[in-house]
Amino acid sequence: MSAGIQTDVIDFPADSAFSAERADEEPGMRELYERLSTRWDAEDSLLGDMCRHAQVPMGKLFRPVLLLESALAVGGDIAHVLPAAVGTESGHVASLVHDDIIDNDLMRRGRPAVHAKFGADNAIVAGDAMLFDLFRCLAECRQAGAQDSRIVSALEVVAKAGLELCRGQSLEYEITQGSSRDVDRYILMIKLKTGALFRGACQAGALLGGGGRQEIEALGTYGDELGIAFQMCDDLFAYTGDDDTAIGKSLLSDIRNKRMTLPVLLAYQQADRDGERLLDAAFDPELDPAEALAMVGTVIRRTGAVEASRAMALRHASAAERALDALVPTPSRHRMAHHARMAVSRVS
Amino acid sequence: MSAGIQTDVIDFPADSAFSAERADEEPGMRELYERLSTRWDAEDSLLGDMCRHAQVPMGKLFRPVLLLESALAVGGDIAHVLPAAVGTESGHVASLVHDDIIDNDLMRRGRPAVHAKFGADNAIVAGDAMLFDLFRCLAECRQAGAQDSRIVSALEVVAKAGLELCRGQSLEYEITQGSSRDVDRYILMIKLKTGALFRGACQAGALLGGGGRQEIEALGTYGDELGIAFQMCDDLFAYTGDDDTAIGKSLLSDIRNKRMTLPVLLAYQQADRDGERLLDAAFDPELDPAEALAMVGTVIRRTGAVEASRAMALRHASAAERALDALVPTPSRHRMAHHARMAVSRVS
Incomplete structure (x- = not known):
C-alpha cells in the first residue's frame, strides 16, 4: 500500500484503499481528515511540532475507519464517535513513534521518524502525549453527544487494547531474544501487537454506537482476525516487496x-x-542486513513459505469477513468486508 | 523523604509522611498498598516483571493519597475511587520510567531504574503499559460503584493532566536547550510537569466523589500549588541534601x-x-558533574538562592493550604493541609 501523502497539504492518499473517490463514499472520512490534520494546531511548542510531524502526512487511517464503520454498522450516530475515531489514530501513531525508536527505524511514511528528527528523548514524550490524546479524544465524545455509559464501556475496551499492544511488543522482544520458532506464539504476538488495536477500534465504535452484545463480540473477532491478516501481510511484504520505500519504512527493518x-518461521519448518x-x-547479528535479507528470501521462496504465509493471511482475512455475518447487512458491513479483502490484496 | 522500602516485602516506608502509624489513620492506605503491590501479579511475562519492578518498592504514594483524600473531602465513597487512586500511581510511575530513560538516571527508589535493568527499548514499552493501566484503572471505577457520568468527568481531567505532563517535559527540554533563565517559564514548566498530575489526582477524586464545581476548582488549585511547592523542594534538594541516595536517585542528575x-535561576539573578x-x-557540558555541583552549590549558598528558593516553595505550599478553605472542614481537609506543610518540611 501507499505510504500516504508525502506533503503537508491535506489531501487523500492515492492508494487503492483511500482514494479521493472513496472519501466521498465513506462516511466521516473527510471530517476525519480535517480533524486529524488540525489536531495539534493549538499546540505552539516543540511538543506540537512533534505531534504534527508524527500525524501528518497520514497513513491508511485503518483504525479510525474501522471505528466509524463499526459504529454505523450497529446503527450508531457518526457524530457521536468521530472524536474516538481521531483518538484511535492518535493511539496508533503513538505506538509507531515509540516503535520506531525501539526498532531504530529512521524513516516513516516517507520522511524522518520523529526520533530521527527530534531525538529519541523528545520522541518518547511525543508518543506519550499522543497516547494521552487517545483518551482525551474518548472524553470528547461526551461533548459530541455520546452517552456517558457508552463512553465508559469504550474506555474499558480501549485501555485493555492498549495494554495488549504493550504485551505484544514485549512478547516480540522475548520471541526475538529467545529465537523462538513457535508459529502459535508468533500469531499470539501479532494478535496482541496489531489485532488488539483493531479489535479495540471496532468494539469502541460498536459500544459508542449502542451495539448489542452479539454485535460487539462479532466486531471484536473481525478486528482480531483482520489485524492478524494485516500484520502477516506486512511481514510478508519485507520479502515480496521490491521497493525499499513502498511501505514508507525500510524493508530491511525486520x-x-x-x-x-511468519515467512521465516514457515521456511524453517520446510527447509532442508x-x-x-x-x-x-x-x-547472525554480524551479517549485513541486505545480504541477510537476500539469503532469507532465497530459502523462503525455495520452501514455498511465501505461498504458505499468504494462505494463512487469506484464511484470517476470510475469518474476519465471516465474523461480519452476525451483523445486519448495511453499507458499513459491506465496506468492512471489502476492507478485509483489500488488506490481503497487496500480497495476493 | 525516604526512598521508600528497599525490599519486595509489602510494608510501609519509614518516612515522616507515610509511617505505619499514619497508614492506620489514613483511610484507604492499607488497601491501596495491597492493590498496588499485587497489581501486576497476573502478568506472567517480561512486561509483568518490568511493571512490578517499577511499582514495588513504592514511593510516597502522594498522588493516590491526594485522590482518596479529595474524594473523601467532598463526601465521596472511598470504595468507588480506590481503582482510580491505584491508576494515578500507575500514571506517575509510567512517567518516572520514561523520565529515567530521558535523563539517563540509572537508580530509582534505591535500585536500578527499569531501563538500567531491562534496557531502554523494553522500558519504553513498560512505561506505555503503565500509562494504559492508568486508564484501565479509571474504567474499573464502574465495577467499584462509581457513576458513569463521574468517570467520564474524571477521564477528562486525567487525560488533560497527562497531556500537560508531556507539555512540561517537552518544555523542560526547550528550557534546557535554550539555557533560559526565565523564572516564570520555569514555574510554568514545573506546574505542567509536576502540578498537573497532582491537580488531576485531586480533581479526579473530587469528581468521582461527587464534589461540586467550587470544590473541584479549589482542589485543582491545591494540586497545582502543592505540585509546584513539591517540585521546588525536589530541585532544591540537589543542593542541600548531603546524601547522594537520599531521594533514591542521584542528586547529580540535574x-x-x-x-x-530554581536555585540556579535565582543564583544567576543575584550573582556578581x-x-x-x-x-x-x-x-559547561565537558565538566565533571560532581565538580559542577560543588561550583553551583558555592554560588547558590553565597547568593542566598537556597533561602530564596525555600521561601518561594513555602509560599506555594501556603497557597495550596489556603485553597482548602473553600472546603468544609473534615479530617481529609485537615490531612491535606498537613501534606502541604510536610511537602516543604524537608527543606525548612
Missing part, C-alpha cells in the same frame, strides 16, 4: 532487528538442512 | 542533565560577575 516473522543452515547464517 | 532549576562566571563554567 531483518536488521532479527525478527523471525542446507536451507536451515542458510537461515541460521542469515540471522 | 547537573548532569544541565537543568537550570564572578558568581555568574562560575555558574557559566559549571554548566
Whole structure:
C-alpha cells in the first residue's frame, strides 16, 4: 500500500484503499481528515511540532475507519464517535513513534521518524502525549453527544487494547531474544501487537454506537482476525516487496532487528538442512542486513513459505469477513468486508 | 523523604509522611498498598516483571493519597475511587520510567531504574503499559460503584493532566536547550510537569466523589500549588541534601542533565560577575558533574538562592493550604493541609 501523502497539504492518499473517490463514499472520512490534520494546531511548542510531524502526512487511517464503520454498522450516530475515531489514530501513531525508536527505524511514511528528527528523548514524550490524546479524544465524545455509559464501556475496551499492544511488543522482544520458532506464539504476538488495536477500534465504535452484545463480540473477532491478516501481510511484504520505500519504512527493518516473522518461521519448518543452515547464517547479528535479507528470501521462496504465509493471511482475512455475518447487512458491513479483502490484496 | 522500602516485602516506608502509624489513620492506605503491590501479579511475562519492578518498592504514594483524600473531602465513597487512586500511581510511575530513560538516571527508589535493568527499548514499552493501566484503572471505577457520568468527568481531567505532563517535559527540554533563565517559564514548566498530575489526582477524586464545581476548582488549585511547592523542594534538594541516595536517585542528575532549576535561576539573578562566571563554567557540558555541583552549590549558598528558593516553595505550599478553605472542614481537609506543610518540611 501507499505510504500516504508525502506533503503537508491535506489531501487523500492515492492508494487503492483511500482514494479521493472513496472519501466521498465513506462516511466521516473527510471530517476525519480535517480533524486529524488540525489536531495539534493549538499546540505552539516543540511538543506540537512533534505531534504534527508524527500525524501528518497520514497513513491508511485503518483504525479510525474501522471505528466509524463499526459504529454505523450497529446503527450508531457518526457524530457521536468521530472524536474516538481521531483518538484511535492518535493511539496508533503513538505506538509507531515509540516503535520506531525501539526498532531504530529512521524513516516513516516517507520522511524522518520523529526520533530521527527530534531525538529519541523528545520522541518518547511525543508518543506519550499522543497516547494521552487517545483518551482525551474518548472524553470528547461526551461533548459530541455520546452517552456517558457508552463512553465508559469504550474506555474499558480501549485501555485493555492498549495494554495488549504493550504485551505484544514485549512478547516480540522475548520471541526475538529467545529465537523462538513457535508459529502459535508468533500469531499470539501479532494478535496482541496489531489485532488488539483493531479489535479495540471496532468494539469502541460498536459500544459508542449502542451495539448489542452479539454485535460487539462479532466486531471484536473481525478486528482480531483482520489485524492478524494485516500484520502477516506486512511481514510478508519485507520479502515480496521490491521497493525499499513502498511501505514508507525500510524493508530491511525486520531483518536488521532479527525478527523471525511468519515467512521465516514457515521456511524453517520446510527447509532442508542446507536451507536451515542458510537461515541460521542469515540471522547472525554480524551479517549485513541486505545480504541477510537476500539469503532469507532465497530459502523462503525455495520452501514455498511465501505461498504458505499468504494462505494463512487469506484464511484470517476470510475469518474476519465471516465474523461480519452476525451483523445486519448495511453499507458499513459491506465496506468492512471489502476492507478485509483489500488488506490481503497487496500480497495476493 | 525516604526512598521508600528497599525490599519486595509489602510494608510501609519509614518516612515522616507515610509511617505505619499514619497508614492506620489514613483511610484507604492499607488497601491501596495491597492493590498496588499485587497489581501486576497476573502478568506472567517480561512486561509483568518490568511493571512490578517499577511499582514495588513504592514511593510516597502522594498522588493516590491526594485522590482518596479529595474524594473523601467532598463526601465521596472511598470504595468507588480506590481503582482510580491505584491508576494515578500507575500514571506517575509510567512517567518516572520514561523520565529515567530521558535523563539517563540509572537508580530509582534505591535500585536500578527499569531501563538500567531491562534496557531502554523494553522500558519504553513498560512505561506505555503503565500509562494504559492508568486508564484501565479509571474504567474499573464502574465495577467499584462509581457513576458513569463521574468517570467520564474524571477521564477528562486525567487525560488533560497527562497531556500537560508531556507539555512540561517537552518544555523542560526547550528550557534546557535554550539555557533560559526565565523564572516564570520555569514555574510554568514545573506546574505542567509536576502540578498537573497532582491537580488531576485531586480533581479526579473530587469528581468521582461527587464534589461540586467550587470544590473541584479549589482542589485543582491545591494540586497545582502543592505540585509546584513539591517540585521546588525536589530541585532544591540537589543542593542541600548531603546524601547522594537520599531521594533514591542521584542528586547529580540535574547537573548532569544541565537543568537550570530554581536555585540556579535565582543564583544567576543575584550573582556578581564572578558568581555568574562560575555558574557559566559549571554548566559547561565537558565538566565533571560532581565538580559542577560543588561550583553551583558555592554560588547558590553565597547568593542566598537556597533561602530564596525555600521561601518561594513555602509560599506555594501556603497557597495550596489556603485553597482548602473553600472546603468544609473534615479530617481529609485537615490531612491535606498537613501534606502541604510536610511537602516543604524537608527543606525548612
